[in-house]
Amino acid sequence: MRDLLCSSLPEEQQDDDYQPNYDADSDDEDLPKSIKSAHYSSSQDKFMKDHDLKVKTFEALHGNQGSKPSSPGGANLRRRSSVIDMPHSFHPPPSQAPHVATNSDYIFGTNALPEEVPSSELIQFYLDVKDCLDLRHKYLKLSLQIPELLNPKNKPDWKIYPAPPKPFYKSKNKFNQVLTTPDEGEEFDFGKCEIPDLSGSDLYFILNDEGVYEVYDLSKNEKLVQVPNLHEYYNDLAFIGNISSDGPTKSFSFKRLQYLEAKWNMYYLLNEFEETKQSKANPHRDFYNVRKVDTHIHHSACMNQKHLLRFIKYKLKTEPDEPVIFRDGKILTLAEVFQSLKLSGYDLSIDTLDMHAHTDTFHRFDKFNLKYNPIGESRLREIFLKTDNFIDGRYLAELTKQVMEDLESSKYQMNELRISIYGRSIHEWDKVASWVIDNKLFSHNVRWLIQVPRLYDIYKKSGNVRSFSDIVKNVFEPLFEVSRNPKSHPKLHVFLQRVVGFDSVDDESKADKPLPPHKYPSAMEWNFTSNPPYSYYIYYLYANIASLNHLRLKNKFNTFVLRPHCGEAGDPHHLISAFLTSYGISHGILLRKLPFIQYLYYLDQVGLAMSPLSNNALFLTYDKNPFYNFFKKGMNVSLSTDDPLQFSYTKEPLIEEYSVAAQIYKLSGVDMCELAKNSCIQSGWEAKIKMHWLGKNYMKGGVEGNDIEKTNVPDIRVLFREETLKSEQHLVQYYNEMKMKSSSEQSS
Numbered sequence: 001m002r003d004l005l006c007s008s009l010p011e012e013q014q015d016d017d018y019q020p021n022y023d024a025d026s027d028d029e030d031l032p033k034s035i036k037s038a039h040y041s042s043s044q045d046k047f048m049k050d051h052d053l054k055v056k057t058f059e060a061l062h063g064n065q066g067s068k069p070s071s072p073g074g075a076n077l078r079r080r081s082s083v084i085d086m087p088h089s090f091h092p093p094p095s096q097a098p099h100v101a102t103n104s105d106y107i108f109g110t111n112a113l114p115e116e117v118p119s120s121e122l123i124q125f126y127l128d129v130k131d132c133l134d135l136r137h138k139y140l141k142l143s144l145q146i147p148e149l150l151n152p153k154n155k156p157d158w159k160i161y162p163a164p165p166k167p168f169y170k171s172k173n174k175f176n177q178v179l180t181t182p183d184e185g186e187e188f189d190f191g192k193c194e195i196p197d198l199s200g201s202d203l204y205f206i207l208n209d210e211g212v213y214e215v216y217d218l219s220k221n222e223k224l225v226q227v228p229n230l231h232e233y234y235n236d237l238a239f240i241g242n243i244s245s246d247g248p249t250k251s252f253s254f255k256r257l258q259y260l261e262a263k264w265n266m267y268y269l270l271n272e273f274e275e276t277k278q279s280k281a282n283p284h285r286d287f288y289n290v291r292k293v294d295t296h297i298h299h300s301a302c303m304n305q306k307h308l309l310r311f312i313k314y315k316l317k318t319e320p321d322e323p324v325i326f327r328d329g330k331i332l333t334l335a336e337v338f339q340s341l342k343l344s345g346y347d348l349s350i351d352t353l354d355m356h357a358h359t360d361t362f363h364r365f366d367k368f369n370l371k372y373n374p375i376g377e378s379r380l381r382e383i384f385l386k387t388d389n390f391i392d393g394r395y396l397a398e399l400t401k402q403v404m405e406d407l408e409s410s411k412y413q414m415n416e417l418r419i420s421i422y423g424r425s426i427h428e429w430d431k432v433a434s435w436v437i438d439n440k441l442f443s444h445n446v447r448w449l450i451q452v453p454r455l456y457d458i459y460k461k462s463g464n465v466r467s468f469s470d471i472v473k474n475v476f477e478p479l480f481e482v483s484r485n486p487k488s489h490p491k492l493h494v495f496l497q498r499v500v501g502f503d504s505v506d507d508e509s510k511a512d513k514p515l516p517p518h519k520y521p522s523a524m525e526w527n528f529t530s531n532p533p534y535s536y537y538i539y540y541l542y543a544n545i546a547s548l549n550h551l552r553l554k555n556k557f558n559t560f561v562l563r564p565h566c567g568e569a570g571d572p573h574h575l576i577s578a579f580l581t582s583y584g585i586s587h588g589i590l591l592r593k594l595p596f597i598q599y600l601y602y603l604d605q606v607g608l609a610m611s612p613l614s615n616n617a618l619f620l621t622y623d624k625n626p627f628y629n630f631f632k633k634g635m636n637v638s639l640s641t642d643d644p645l646q647f648s649y650t651k652e653p654l655i656e657e658y659s660v661a662a663q664i665y666k667l668s669g670v671d672m673c674e675l676a677k678n679s680c681i682q683s684g685w686e687a688k689i690k691m692h693w694l695g696k697n698y699m700k701g702g703v704e705g706n707d708i709e710k711t712n713v714p715d716i717r718v719l720f721r722e723e724t725l726k727s728e729q730h731l732v733q734y735y736n737e738m739k740m741k742s743s744s745e746q747s748s
Helices: 002-006 011-016 026-030 033-037 042-062 120-142 230-244 247-281 305-318 334-340 365-370 378-384 394-410 428-438 456-462 468-484 490-496 534-554 574-581 589-593 595-603 612-618 627-633 653-665 669-682 687-694 715-747
Strands: 203-207 213-217 292-298 323-327 330-333 413-420 446-453 499-505 584-587 607-610 637-639
Touching: 120 230, 120 247, 120 574, 120 595, 120 715, 203 468, 203 534, 213 468, 213 534, 230 247, 230 534, 230 574, 230 595, 247 595, 247 627, 247 669, 247 715, 292 584, 292 607, 292 653, 292 669, 305 334, 305 378, 305 394, 323 334, 323 378, 330 334, 334 378, 378 394, 394 413, 413 499, 428 468, 428 490, 456 468, 468 490, 468 534, 499 534, 534 574, 574 589, 574 595, 589 595, 589 627, 595 715, 607 627, 607 669, 612 653, 627 637, 627 653, 637 653, 637 669, 653 669, 669 687
Parallel strands: 292 413, 413 446, 446 499, 584 607, 607 637
Antiparallel strands: 203 213, 323 330
């Protein structure tokens, strides 16, 4: 039988030439003599060979781990090299690629370098990448947005009142958890807040001619920070914009991004089983009890529509005679307001409220804004969804407290609520702070971001402001005053302890009027009726936050980051402004149109708080949303709700966002836990709290910073993400060093 089957191949040729590949005929040599000498029928013989092939395939996929099916004479089978074995590393650094390494330490079977002999175009591409990244780091370090540990709130000695609750469970023995009695939530008492008196401080501030606040130290007679001026900022924007529009640069960036996605597909194909195994072996944790932060949610739409409907009906039933609004020269009660609308509590329904934005708002941001009005009536929005009204925002405060209670009962969900400061009046900050403090709106599950709407043109036409510098003054002067001496605005000082950053909001699809970089007027000179472009707003937010952060750091107060809405619609070049100045962004779906900028966002792991359900209703249908592609490539993406009032149907909008994404994109449990981990890292909570959520070493990143018992993300997933990112970053370093060497050789 052996002679008949193997006569076509010489013995030596089988051993040498065909060893790496599988050959059905030659494989009979591996069978024991007792099997080969027996007289089996052709069907039995075929069955044994097929069975043997299955065993070999199983071994190739899973190695020697776990139990293996036995086969006749299986102990004597020779283990062949598997053609689908993964290399020892996912992606070697360029210096260890086979044709570069000077010794035998290279990793076989892979080639990290895009070109064996680098062309001048390739070297220039990586030089440009490094220049762009260096520019971003310069801007972020100047504004103290990085490094994270520089922020006083991330220091071990940071104290805030009321203090965060202690963990419910003792962590020493994970197999014998002992439930401790949780502290009852302490009732907030403003009298217990420490308000430092810094009236004798040597620090002072002035508003310069460009509309940027500058901080000086009187004792040293020097400026704390020199912020890039408007001209420098626009030159830097133009520099990055010119690179991103270059044809070869776009092509190569696109190929690198395709490579990252293909690499993920290969990794997931081979490691899905191992990930699931590690996740199942992790006790207690699953998607529902890992911390997840809603990194982009607007305060005035943080409740779902059913919640608001029940609240309106309840107030109409229990407080019909409550005076709620002053209109047309007289004070109206709640009952009178509904009588004027010819509606009763019984008539109200979800359909009557008409606040869902999923049918007629696509590419109509004007209609979407009208959805904030219950029953299409602005007076109901003023009564129930405003902080500054006839009843001092009492109804919205009660709604906010109910949302906070829901979050606290869920324990594992957090919100970063965005509340508006418009810049129409210098007293807005004190009103918002008093509203938060007086209504005791404090929750360990909530932090605040300040959103500044881009509405200068409306304020100018209505006569609220004379020039753009009035908006800058109204938004930032109270902040500089309270940061210099908290006694000047004590309630604002306490509120700012829980504010993590700033946002810029409005309809991005509005056309910007581009001007040459040297022709942009300063804030004091911008007294036209037209609205400044997006990049102009971002500069003035960035420049003033940079000065403010240096003042606050000097006085050991928490500093702020810039996390604007960006890349939702309109000009994709908004994303360049944000890349240069911002810690993270919301949306970012237009990155799909700018491959070079997308590659930069990946290399620097810029946080993207994406909201596919919101995009589906406004600008981009769910099936076209790039969220899942970004996730596969390894970008720092998280899921957020944006406006639950307009887009959600359930009591837990964030879980709804995750569940829809999981169904559409077939996300695994590990995928969702990774997204939840990303949301915690992007968020502005204090480092001490993040350590409790993610593990004590979370700042180290990678496998060293991953604690699967906290995050439920297996080390194998974290290792893949870390190795892939480091490999891409190493390419940048490698080609820049190559250029430096060649330049030094030429000069010598």
